[in-house]
Amino acid sequence: MSFNFSGSDGLENQLERLKLVELPAKVSSGIRKESVAAVITNVWLLEINETYPIYRYDVQIFELYPGKKGTVEPRAKEITRNTREDYLIVDRRNKCLLVLKKLFEQNRDFFGNKSCLVYDRASILFSCLKLQIPKSGVCTFTRAKDMFSSDCIGVEVNIKPCVETFQLTSTDIKSTVSTCPENVNRNVQQFYELMLSQEAFFADNDFVCYDSNHCFLMKPEDFGFNEADIPILPEGKYCGVGSSKSIKTIRGAKQQRLMLSIVVDLKKGAFHIDNQPLVDKVSELFRRKTKSKLTKPEIELVNKMLKGCLRSCFKAVLQKFISFEELFGYLRHQEIYSKIVMFSNEPRLYRFSSREGLISVADYFKKVYGESLKYPDLALVVEKTSKGLNYYPMEMLEICENQRVAFLQQSALQVQNMIKACAVVPYRRHDQIKKLMRALKIDQGGRKNRWCQEFRVKVAEDCLNVMSKLVAWRPQEYKELFTAKCKQRGMGVQEPIFEDFINNADVTCVRKVFEKAKANGAAFIHFVTSDKLLFHARETAAVYKIFEISFFKRIFYLEQIKVFEALFQIITQNLKTSNAIQIRRRPQTLDNIVHKTNLKFGGLNYVMQMESKEAQNWIDRDDRIIISFDFAPTLLPRKSEVKELPSVLGFSANCGSHPQNYIGWYRYVKSNRDEVVFLTLVMLYSILDKNEKGLSEFIAEALRMTKKNRTEPKHIMILRDGVSEGQYKYVINTELEHVRKGCALYGGPNYKPKITFLVVTKNHNMRIFPKCFKGRSKFKDNIPPGTVIDEGIVNPVLTEFYLNPHIALQITQPLLLTSYLLFELQGSTNTPRYNLLYDTAKLTLDEMEGISFALALNLQITTGATALPAPVVIADAMAARGRNNFSGFYMEKKGNIANYTLEKFNAELGITGRPLAEIRFAA
Incomplete structure (x- = not known):
């Protein structure tokens, strides 16, 4: 082994890489339960019959x-x-x-x-x-x-x-698991993962595969899927169906020897319609035939929805060289594939040099090809190359095939339709997984799979059954206590300081609203947008009714409200009158408004009641602080002079007077960015810079507030979302070290509380179903809330468990038959997975599971459970708020933020040390 001592930073980095991380040994399964039940999974054991x-x-x-x-x-x-x-x-x-x-x-x-x-x-x-x-x-x-x-x-x-x-x-399964992440050898798992994908890879025109994990069916109808399973989506998109699979090492239901297994799940994704003419694609975006010049807002929307798509062209390319007007044209005879950078309006103004002087795009095609452009006023498509910019008439282009819809290309309408398409009830999902296995030829033990036969691998005939337990909870008493208190006390509301009605409002009105509210000493501004429904507000509040805001202005307007909330430190609440109208049919809407308002003023809507004093102490310990944090990369709506964009650190903790009351902050920090491909999305994620002090200072501030409001914490419990298995070493070496620095910053080098670090994620493909589907019922075929699995399908050497705290997604939508009816769609539960990365408190698995379940019931906005614990949800929301405020602040400053430092951003937009820091202002 050799070292390079050319610089201290190089030595430090090499020593950092040599650090070995040891994760806690597996904790014994919990015993806390009300009942047990057998469940089925989407896991099939692999039997490897020979060693070779x-x-x-x-x-x-x-x-x-x-x-x-x-x-x-x-x-x-x-x-x-x-x-x-x-x-x-x-x-x-x-x-x-x-x-x-x-x-x-x-x-x-x-x-x-x-x-x-x-x-x-x-x-x-x-x-x-x-x-x-x-x-x-x-x-x-x-x-x-x-x-x-x-x-x-x-x-x-x-x-x-x-x-x-x-x-x-072939049988070296032991090397695939270890308490030391660096000692895990994933090559064997990778081999079997690829081996079980070979039938899909070599099948002609049956699959489109982006990697070994995700294969989509080219003709789903050939494998038993119908039109309802693969609906056409708006905006020139469709729903594709395929499989998401992985290889996992487990011990099985009876704690047998280590065994490999294959996990297969149904996967749906939004795709752009193959080879669709670009003109038709744009027409579908606006739901009208696009023939003439696009407006400026339409150009902005098209740039957002189609930027980055690959398109093909069989015609001429116009390339920009020296100046805007002087363009050089040349002909490429082969088909061209390249990426759309942007759309540019005013095509008649574009000229390029020819033998007879400057010529327009339309005249060029008329003269060279004898073709008249059908839509000469439509925007040109711009492609950036190393030599300059290429310009293409939109009608000469079409969308290339097999392109998934990127994250930034998703519209609210498309997401809504995809949610409905993905809401597959459990018995149908289980049946469709079997269809996918048949398509991959890994059903029937893999007897029809050439590679299974060659490598002597047998896939289990039946999916794996394991035992689950139902942990104790008391939902009825919890709801009745909340309802009784509301009936007893109510909510007192005084007349607002003033009310304003602003017609034809634009974004410039937002600052005036806040300036007037500040001058009048208002602590709360309630905005009601879009129509003339009157809504009353809380005491010491200013009420604004904003009407007739266009679609494009509304987005910017809502962002600006939150930006000025941070700048002026005045709490805001926004209500769309379309939501207010639904209050009579959906009283829960009014409940949510009341809950949010109470939280924003420092209140607590309810407290959790556990089944015993011991369990109650898990969530009510005054000397335990529970923390969550998450990161989000900042993005700007247009090109900026800012060379290095900050990331946002979202943070939440129960540092108030009551241990069940969680507040949140955000801060702009320096981080290193990277990309991760998860399922169909290419997402940015942030890795905290080792010299960044933001997380340490947040930890120290939370400890100070906890001591002030309750007592000095002896135990810090961290719940972290968004961490993959490959990042476990980073979490221990970097994020945990920042937590320790925060402790030292608060209490000096001798303050060393116990620390527990638990990672929770829904980004996995494990599915759990009840063993018997109850008459194919849409509402009883999911596992009940409180279901826990900590044996059989979990990591055999690390502490891992699956906890389902919530009811699967239910969607109510109109269905027009002979009359107007309401029906509900329900999907299959996606059960969160928990992994223990660090623990000096030596918690039992019962305590970890009990705390996690209780926190999922503690969001305070709704009386139902969320899939993830409340502090995780709050930290994620705070990171998103900071990212949106950054974009809105950029627009407010008209892009003039090049001279802003992290300190200046945090001073103007940050939360800590300011009036909103001690309340849950973003509820």
Whole structure:
């Protein structure tokens, strides 16, 4: 092992990488329960009947193109490299598969039987035979140019043994789990994951696969899915259906030996309609035929909804070089695939140079192609290249196939329709999972799967059954206590200081509203938007009615309310009159308004009552502080001079006078950004910078407030969301260290309270169903709230449990038959998973499960349970509030924030040390 001592930072980073993290050993299963019940899962055990070696190879595939003028060496383009674009992912992997299939067929002596090989369609190749690689360490194959595009002169394939882990053993399951994350070897799991995907990879036109975990059906109707399962979505999109699968190491229901299992779940995602003309796509966005010039708000919306899509073009490309007016045009004869950067209006103003002088886009196509553009006034599509900007007429373009809808391209209408499409009742979901297994040929024990037969792997015929327990809770008493107090005390409301009615309001009115409220000493402003419904407000409040706000203005207007709430430190409440109208039909709407208002003024709507004094003490200990935090990257609506955008740290803690009362803060911090692909979304996430003090100072401030309001904490319990298994080492080495620094900042080096760090997530594909579906009922086929599973399907060496605190999503929507009817849709429960990463308090599993369940019932806005514990929900909401306030502040300053530092952002928009810091202002 060698070290580079060229700089202190380099040495520090290398020593940091050498740190070994040891997670707590598995805690014994809990005994607290009211009853037990058998449940079924979407887990199938794998039986590996033989022990044999598996060899791993690295693959590189290059397309060869003519080199520069005067050179003989061809130009190589690697197609095994990763990319973020869906179309390119599928295109490159199809090319890689085509190349390797040809090599398999023509070099059987080298590769052996195709079923002996497992290929990920990119850079990883497993083989149960040791390939005869030359002494040079690389085996190179060259293919003729007949494989791809006309200008491709050949294909080169390099295969070499993997340097890190070359040889695996088929039954080496023990290496896949460890209390030390760095000692976990996932190569065996990766092999079986890929092996069970080979049928999908090699099936012609049955699947589109973006990785080994997620495969979508090209023709779902061929496998038993109907139109209701794959509805057409608005805005030129459709709902695709496929599978999400993974390999997990467990002990099984009877605590047997370590075994591998496959977890298969139904996966749905929104896709852009394949090969749809771009003009039709834009028309669907606005629900009207688009023929003429788009307005400025429409251009902004199109840029948001279509930016980043890959499109194809068979016509001319106009490229911008020196100035806006002087454009150079040239013709590409092959099909073009590239990414939409933006849409630009005023196409008639664009000119480029020709032999006869400057010529417009429309005149160019008329003269060169003899075609008149049908929509010469439609916006041009802009593509950014290394040489300049390319401009395309919209009617010459179409959307490439196999493109999932990105996170920022989702509209509220599309999300609403996707929620309905994804709300699959349990018995149907279980049935559809079986259909997906049949499509992947891993049903019937895998007897029809060529690779299962070759590698002697048997998939269990039936899904795994495990025992669950129902933990104690008292919902009836809890609700009656809350109702009784409301009836007894009510809510006193005085007349507001003043009321204003503003017609034709715009965003400039928001500041005036706050300035007037501040001058009159108002502590609370209640906004009612969109129509003329009168709504009364709480004492010492100013009431504003804002009417006739357009769709685009409304979004900005709501952001500005929250920005000025932070700037002026005045509590606000916004009510859409469309929601207020529903109060008679939905009295819970009024309940939520009252709950939020009470919380925003420092109140507590109810307290949880546990079944025993011991359990009550778990959530009512004055010397225990429960904390959650989360990060969110900031985004700007347009290009800015800000070189390094901050991230937002959202934070929540029960540091008030009552241990069940949680408040929240946010702060702008320095962090390192990265991207993670989860399911169908490419998301930004933030990794806290090691020198950032924001989290430490939040911890110290929460400890100070707890001591002031109750007593000095002896135990800190942290609930953290949004952490993957690969980030466990980062959490222990970085975030936990910031917690310790916060303790020292508060109480000095001798203050060392007990710390428990628990990670909770819903980002997994494990599903749990009752063993018997009760007559295919929509409302009784989910596991009940309070269901806990801490055996059978959990990590065999780490403390892990699944806790379902909530009722699955229910959607009420109109259905027009012969009359207006209401019906409900209900989905399948997505049970959160909890993992213990650190614990010096030595909590029992009963206590961890009891606290987590109680906190899920403690959101205070509604009397129902949330899927995640309340502090986790609050911290996430605070991070989102900080991100939205950053964008709104940018708009308020008209983009002039280049000279702002983190300290200045926090001074103007932050919460700590200001009047709103001691209440839950963002309820």
